Amino acid sequence: MTNKAAIVGAGLAGLSCARTLRRAGFFVEVFEQDSIIGGRLATTRIGGDTFDHGAQYLTTHSREFGDYLTEISELGYAGRWSPRATLNGAAGTWIVGTPGMSSIVRPLTENVRISTGKRVHTLERRDKGWHVRFEDETSVGPFQVVAVATPATDARLLLGRIDELAAPLSRVRMVPCWALMVRIEEKTLPDQDVYSDVSEAIRWIARNNTKPGRNPAGENIVIHASPAWSREAENADPEAVAEELWSEVSHVLGLPPVRPSRMTAHLWRHGLVDQTVGETHLYSVEHKAGIAGDWCHGRLAEHAFESGDKLGRAIIDSFN
Structure with a gap:
């Protein structure tokens, strides 16, 4: 009999877990609350423009994630970005998804059933396995195993009643991050593509459209606020956030008076990892339930990929 696995969350951790299980012969079904997949490896379209408003680029230190990035680069899902980080040179070479960061997860979805929204x-969990109930009061099941790859607060709500998972989950701390997407029709920023920690409020500024596969015309700018500023403004109106952040960027970069053709602010309520679990993943062999995410043992996309893969391997081992 084919083992059936349910995965909650279609970000990098959830889809990495899905691929590992699928290659071992599991039937895998992924449930994602958003209308798009990728989690914080997100690309959004506003009008005719695209913005990577979550993770900005990828680096790798592990062989497994490095091999994956090499594989998808050869397939055209990723490319190298060498932005000008100072007026005199580049920041180095980073990996980005093409034509958007969300492309990074596309190869992980092969032969995996994904339901968005x-x-x-x-x-x-009942006698015959796990059942998944949705907010619209529909449900599916049974599944022999369940994996949750969401922010830690959501994972705690879904699996926190399992004692061996509850204690590690209680250690996790995540902080918000406001992201601002700005479109300007003419070149406006100084001759530099990325800026970091330019003020107490602004952690990151990037010319999004200097990445490979993007439309180079005009300026598509992504701005990330600092964790402290984002925490203070967590419940603020997005339009007010947009105006304040753009005013701050204009001031610190000394920009000429210019009104963007569009500005959209998005709050990543669990955008950054402040304190991790300290393990690559969590898994209860007894309950056949596990948890994965970058926040398990790191802060990077690489940690999410590793967490999902390691959880998948733990699940496979528990069925052997």
Whole structure:
């Protein structure tokens, strides 16, 4: 009999876990609350423009993630970005998804059933396995195993009643990050493509459209606020956030008076990892339930990929 696995969350950790399980012969179904997949490896379209408003680029230190990035680069899903980080040179070479950061996860979805716009309300284990109940009061199941690859607060709500998972989850701390997407029709920024930690409020500024595969015309700018500023403004109106952040950027970069053709602010409520679990993943062999995410043992996309893969391997081992 084919083992069936349910995965909550279609970010990099969840889809990495899905690929590992699928290659081992599991039937895998992924449920994602948003309308798009990728989690913080996100690309959004506003009008005719695209913005990578989550993770800005990728680096790798592990062989497994490095091999994956090499593989998808050869398939055209990723490319190298060498932005000008100072007026005199580049920041180095980073990997980005093409034509958007969300392309990074596309190869992980092969032979995996993914349902978007499905917010999971509860996970319930009965005699024959796990059942997934959604906020629209529909449900599916049974599944022999369940994996949750969401922010830690959501994972705690879904699986926190399992004692061996609850204690590690309680250690995790995540902080918000406001992201601002700005479109200007003419070149406006100084001759530099990325800026970091330019003020107490601004952590990151990037010319998004200098990445490979993007439209180079005009300026598509992504701005990330600092964790402290984002925390203070967590409940603020997005339009007010947009105006304040753009005013700050204009001031610190000494920009000429210019009104963007569009500005959109997005809050990543669990955008940054402040304190991790300290393990690559969490898994209860007894309950056949596990948890993965970058926040398990790091802060990078590489950690999410590793966490999902390691959870997948733990699940496979528990069925052997």
